[in-house]
Amino acid sequence: MAETADTAAEQEEVLTDQDIVTGAKEPSLKPADVKAPELTGDIQIPHLVKGAMAKSKCHAAKPETMEAMGFPGRLVDNWEEAAVKKLGELLTKYKSLQVYLDICVRCGSCTDKCQFFLGSKDPKNMPVARADLLRKVYKKYFTTEGKIFGSLAGAAKLDLELLGEWYTYFHQCSQCRRCSVFCPYGIDTAEISMAAREIMDSIGIGQKYVNTVLVKLHEIGNNLGMNPKALKATMESTEEDIQEEDGVAVKLPVDQVGAEVLLITPSADFFATPHIESLIGYAKVFHQAGISWTLSSTASEAGNFGMFIGSYEHMQKAAMRIRKAIEELKPKRLIVGECGHAWRIAYAFWNTMIGPLDNSLGLKLEYPRPQHICEYTLDLVERGAIKLDKSANDDVIPTFHDSCNVARATRMGDRPGGQFEIPRALINAACNRYVEMDSDTIKEKTFCCGGGGGLLSDEILDVRVQGAMPRMQAYHAIKEENGANFFALICAICKAQFTKVFPKYGIPMIEVGGIHQLVAKAIELGAKE
Amino acid sequence: MSFELDGKTYETDDDGYLVNLDEWNEGVAGYMAEQEGIDMTEAHWEVVNFLRDYYQEYNIAPAIKILIKEMKKMFGPEKGNSAYLYDLYPAGPALQACKIAGLPKPTGCV
Numbered sequence: 243m244a245e246t247a248d249t250a251a252e253q254e255e256v257l258t259d260q261d262i263v264t265g266a267k268e269p270s271l272k273p274a275d276v277k278a279p280e281l282t283g284d285i286q287i288p289h290l291v292k293g294a295m296a297k298s299k300c301h302a303a304k305p306e307t308m309e310a311m312g313f314p315g316r317l318v319d320n321w322e323e324a325a326v327k328k329l330g331e332l333l334t335k336y337k338s339l340q341v342y343l344d345i346c347v348r349c350g351s352c353t354d355k356c357q358f359f360l361g362s363k364d365p366k367n368m369p370v371a372r373a374d375l376l377r378k379v380y381k382k383y384f385t386t387e388g389k390i391f392g393s394l395a396g397a398a399k400l401d402l403e404l405l406g407e408w409y410t411y412f413h414q415c416s417q418c419r420r421c422s423v424f425c426p427y428g429i430d431t432a433e434i435s436m437a438a439r440e441i442m443d444s445i446g447i448g449q450k451y452v453n454t455v456l457v458k459l460h461e462i463g464n465n466l467g468m469n470p471k472a473l474k475a476t477m478e479s480t481e482e483d484i485q486e487e488d489g490v491a492v493k494l495p496v497d498q499v500g501a502e503v504l505l506i507t508p509s510a511d512f513f514a515t516p517h518i519e520s521l522i523g524y525a526k527v528f529h530q531a532g533i534s535w536t537l538s539s540t541a542s543e544a545g546n547f548g549m550f551i552g553s554y555e556h557m558q559k560a561a562m563r564i565r566k567a568i569e570e571l572k573p574k575r576l577i578v579g580e581c582g583h584a585w586r587i588a589y590a591f592w593n594t595m596i597g598p599l600d601n602s603l604g605l606k607l608e609y610p611r612p613q614h615i616c617e618y619t620l621d622l623v624e625r626g627a628i629k630l631d632k633s634a635n636d637d638v639i640p641t642f643h644d645s646c647n648v649a650r651a652t653r654m655g656d657r658p659g660g661q662f663e664i665p666r667a668l669i670n671a672a673c674n675r676y677v678e679m680d681s682d683t684i685k686e687k688t689f690c691c692g693g694g695g696g697l698l699s700d701e702i703l704d705v706r707v708q709g710a711m712p713r714m715q716a717y718h719a720i721k722e723e724n725g726a727n728f729f730a731l732i733c734a735i736c737k738a739q740f741t742k743v744f745p746k747y748g749i750p751m752i753e754v755g756g757i758h759q760l761v762a763k764a765i766e767l768g769a770k771e
Numbered sequence: 772m773s774f775e776l777d778g779k780t781y782e783t784d785d786d787g788y789l790v791n792l793d794e795w796n797e798g799v800a801g802y803m804a805e806q807e808g809i810d811m812t813e814a815h816w817e818v819v820n821f822l823r824d825y826y827q828e829y830n831i832a833p834a835i836k837i838l839i840k841e842m843k844k845m846f847g848p849e850k851g852n853s854a855y856l857y858d859l860y861p862a863g864p865a866l867q868a869c870k871i872a873g874l875p876k877p878t879g880c881v
Contacts, residue, residue: 270785274862301785450785455878465879472829479837514881515835515853545880581880698880700786700866734880742863 260317263406263447265299276703278711278746279361283719285683285712287354294364295708300413301450301701310457311556314446321445322400326383328444329376332437333384339437342429343380346370352421352431357689358414361708366411369421369431375407376438405447412438413449414705416697417550418646418690432695436552439696443551451699452547459547459560463540464509470496470539476512477537484522490767492529494521498536499571503528505535506544506564506588506612507579508734516755517737520580523758526765527619530628535577541567544584545734550696557587558595565596568603576605576612580756582645582733583694588612589652614654616732619761620668630764635673638728640760641720642666642678643713643740644688645733659685668757669730672764677724683716693739703742710743717749730757776802788869788876795823795873803871807862815859815871817845822872832869832877 261267305315318324333340352369354360359367366372374396381388381397388397398404417432442448458467468476477494484492495501505528511521528535541563548557568576576599578588592612593599599611610617622628642665654660662685670676683689692709720726729744731737731754741751772783776798782790787806789795800819804811811819821841825833833841835853843851860867865877 273866451878458878466831466881467878468831469829472831475829476834476837479834479840483836483840508880510880513834513877513879517880518834518836738880 258317259321259402260302260447262402263317263409264302265297265406265410266302268297268299271298271701271704273700273703276707276746278707278714278743278748281714281718281747283715283722285360285715288360288363290365291363292365295362295367295414295705296364296407296410298414298702298705299410300697300699303448303450303453307450307453307457308443308446308448310460311443311448311453313443313448313453317446321405324445325400325405325441326379328441329380329437330384332440333380336433336437338430339433342373342431342434343377345427346373346377346429347427349426351424351426352429355421355424356415357418357420357692357709357712358416358705361692361711362414362705366407367414369425372411372415373429373431373434375404375411376434379404405442408438408442409447412442413697413702414709415695416646416690416692416709417695419650420646420687420689423650423686433552435695436550439550440552443553448551449696449699452550452696456547456551456556456560459543459545460556463563464512464543465545465547466509466513468509468512468542473512473537473539473542480518480522480525484525488767490529492522492525492767494525495534495536496539497571498534501534501536501571501573503533503535503575503577504568504571504573505537505577505579505615506541506584507537507615508545508581508584509543510734510738511579512542514734514738516741516759517580517734519762520756520758523756523760523762523765524579524615526762526767527622527628527758530765530767531622536571536573538564538567538571544578544581544588546584546587547696549583549587557591561587561592561596564592565603568599568605572604574604574606575609577615577618578612579615580732580734580758582647582735585614586647586651589614614664616665616668616757617654617660619758620664620671623668623671629766630672630761631766632672632674632764634764635760636675638673638760639675639677639724639726640669640673640728640730641676641717641726642669642684642730642757643691643717643736644684645731645736646688646690646694648732649686649688665730665732665757669760672757672760677720677726679716679720683712689713689716691733691736691739692743694735698735698738706739707743707746710739710747714743714747714749718747721749727753728760729754730760731755732757774802784876786870786876789873792826792873792875799873800871807867807871809860809867809871811871814846814850818842818856818859818864818868819872821845822868822874826872826874832865832874835864838864
């Protein structure tokens with residue numbers, strides 16, 4: 243391919259500060275060239291390889307994308323001053339951030355807990371080292387000891403090289419918060435990574451994937467950019483598929499005013515495989531339970547990447563579409579489909595961000611507002627309102643991968659640990675067999691899929707494949723020991739990530755699927771007793 | 772990024788997807804296929820043509836399930852499946868088929 247800059251000399255001439263920070267003129271990674279490590283079933287703490295991932299950088303957002311997001315189009319001239327000012331604002335706004343920056347005692351508990359460190363061997367992917375990239379800037383400009391003693395106090399000026407490291411390593415964190423579970427102080431590195439990204443956006447260097455998706459979400463209503471006409475056509479086609487396969491007229495209604503349930507689900511459920519198989523599962527559940535439901539063509543996305551860039555404003559703007567849909571469609575219940583970070587936002591933010599979600603919006607108070615689809619379906623099964631024929635899934639031996647945001651930031655149902663128990667109970671209601679991965683890799687200690695937090699972009703497939711390593715080892719181990727052959731998920735990002743990385747590890751992508759894909763197979767449709 | 776073909780310059784995005792859909796022609800598709808290491812057969816073209824037709828009507832690529840359903844119509848039940856789609860485009864419909872068809876890269880959690 244004839245590139246615009248052909249020689250190293252030419253490249254050097256045109257390198258701007260922005261190019262240096264974002265690696266814009268570096269050769270792009272070819273997804274086909276990314277190789278996975280061998281699967282042994284063991285998760286080993288690696289020998290360090292300094293700078294191993296220094297060159298793995300996300301594509302930078304184009305100026306028009308940045309401007310559409312309300313950010314400067316490119317790196318501003320006074321970026322050091324502007325970044326420090328922004329950090330000062332964030333410290334005032336989020337006291338938690340200041341606590342996390344102050345409180346670390348370098349005990350080292352987090353160092354070997356991050357999947358990106360374990361997979362990449364790069365010491366800057368140790369959570370403490372990643373956080374220190376921001377912490378040393380905080381010390382330099384906001385603490386007395388840092389101002390006086392400088393590097394002796396662990397302080398550093400924010401220069402171009404350090405900003406480049408921010409851009410690299412804060413985009414190799416999936417904000418999964420596994421490290422926080424092991425931190426004796428509970429330092430939330432995700433919040434630090436969100437702050438760093440918020441600062442970078444504010445000075446004009448944003449990541450392409452997340453910002454492009456957010457522009458589509460704001461403009462069209464979902465991450466895909468699927469317009470209402472395409473959504474309706476896709477739902478009609480899916481209805482035909484179900485009719486053909488099961489002989490039952492299961493509907494996937496769009497924009498039905500007055501339906502009992504408004505389902506907010508990730509738009510990947512309308513488009514990607516295996517995601518769409520779970521959508522079929524939800525539709526069959528509503529159908530068989532006899533509950534009217536609808537999707538919204540304008541709030542056609544549960545995901546909300548505003549969280550990944552630490553932007554409350556963008557999170558709220560995106561979530562307001564859902565409030566508007568509630569006002570227009572007047573549902574009694576609000577249910578959220580299989581999406582990890584979306585469930586965190588729905589569970590922890592919607593009520594204050596776009597609510598209150600109560601009878602003032604016409605929602606019935608006797609139901610959780612919102613409710614996770616797994617809790618909803620399991621309740622129907624337990625009450626006998628729908629029947630699942632487990633033998634329909636006798637060809638699979640499933641295991642469950644806890645999604646990071648669901649596991650560590652939310653709950654389901656009314657009991658502690660419901661976010662762990664309910665998905666497992668639903669799988670067990672749909673299947674005769676079930677196996678669990680190593681206890682150090684599940685529930686609150688689950689590993690991230692390697693694609694969360696805005697990392698699901700192909701130019702950093704190396705980061706994603708490495709980040710998936712611990713999970714792949716744990717899955718490999720129970721494949722060998724117990725014959726596991728189905729990797730059940732409740733997150734659109736996890737589904738997309740694992741369908742991409744499974745083949746790299748030599749495991750067929752067909753083993754990846756949603757819990758409601760299992761439900762879709764097992765549910766008995768037709769006349770009820 | 773850009774590439775040159777028959778004396779004309781074509782602008783692409785960071786991942787090599789054509790920026791301006793209207794500039795697409797079979798020569799461009801052939802060039803992109805070559806870059807991807809794909810030898811375009813009639814079946815490859817049929818997939819590409821369907822993607823383009825669908826995009827023109829809906830302004831987005833079809834869901835994979837819809838594409839496979841269409842492949843069932845085009846190639847019969849034996850080849851109307853995901854395995855055949857990946858035989859044609861080993862890196863997947865989004866990474867390769869959309870690219871060769873001149874469509875933008877699908878975004879989101881896909």
